[in-house]
Amino acid sequence: MDTQRFFIELSYDGTAYHGWQTQPNSVTVQQELDKAxxxxxxxxxxxxxxxxTDAGVHASKFFAHIDLQGVPAERAATGVNGINALLPxxxxxxxxFPVDADAHARFHATARSYEYHFHFHKDPFKLNRSWLYKAALDIDAMNAAAASLMNFVDFTSFSKSNTDTATNNCKITEAFFRQTENGLVFTITADRFLRNMVRAIVGTLVLVGRKEIDLAAFSAVIESKNRSNAGQSVPACGLYLVNIIYPFVN
Known part of the structure; x- marks a missing residue:
């Protein structure tokens, strides 16, 4: 039977899951998807x-690819409701949707965007979906530091140690905060991200917002290439993967 590669676009609330990737003794998004x-x-x-994505992290737009034997493109495309009925x-x-046989969900992505959500007042509808943060923050200083990220390439200071990546170089193309009615959203886009990178960046930018470090000190953290010099990783509940760009996907 002929084999056809398909891309799947999905979204998920990561609260109940130990991240995307299947692993022993844990319930993950990939495990539930593959089962369905x-x-x-x-x-x-x-x-x-x-x-x-790590445990507790969400995705409003996520792609995966699968190979199916003997399944017409029309049947796969119209199967969305049936698959969703089997999913949590x-x-x-x-x-x-069908793609070329060599199309790759991970390696062919040219850009990825994340958002990190804060809220400043207790809100039960943001539980597990945003970080409740009550201290004052200097948003202008944080935006200045965020903009400086685009002056750097090596982000070892914001990476989990002992990862299997060949390089810690990333090209960040946007990074900024915008205020909302009851909070703050940080948006960052890059060609690739390191393990835990966004949460570590946000944690260090919070130090800027609290006036514990200035712009020069923030740059020095990056230049040190030492994770211990950066801020703590912020909680996973506020992090969302929001976009993936491919040259062949509309």
Whole structure:
């Protein structure tokens, strides 16, 4: 039977999951997705995601690719409702579409965007979806420091140690804060991200906002290439993967 590669676009609330990637003795988004796909298409299905999100991190837009044997593109595309019926409510498939046999959800992505959400007053509707932060922050200083990220390439200072990446170089193309009615949203886009990178960047920018370090000290943290000099990682609940760009996906 012919094999066809498909891309799947999905979103998920990561609160109940130990991240995206399947791992022993933990419930993950990939595990739940593969189980539902295997039942629906009546064949073993193993997805490969566009990246790895940590435990408690959310995604409003996430892509994975799968290979299916003997499944017409139309059947796969119209199977979204049936697959969603098999998935937990916190995971939703948005679309499935055929791609070239060598299309790769991780390696062919040209840009990724994350948001980090803060709220300043207790709000039960933001529980597990935003970080409740009550101290005063200098948003202008934080934005100045965020803009300076684009002057650097090596972000070892914001990476988890002992990862399997060949390089810690990333090209950041935007990084800024915008205020909302009851909070703050940080947006960052780059060609790639390191493990824990966004949460470590936000944690260090919070030190700028609290006036514990200035712009020069923030730059020195990056130049040190030492994770221990950066701020603490902020809680996972406020982090969202919000966009992935591919040259062949609309």
């Amino acid at each position: 796909l295997s039942v629906f298409f009546r064949q073993p299905v193993v997805s490969l995601g566009c990246g790895r 409510y916190a995971i939703a498939v948005k679309r499935i």
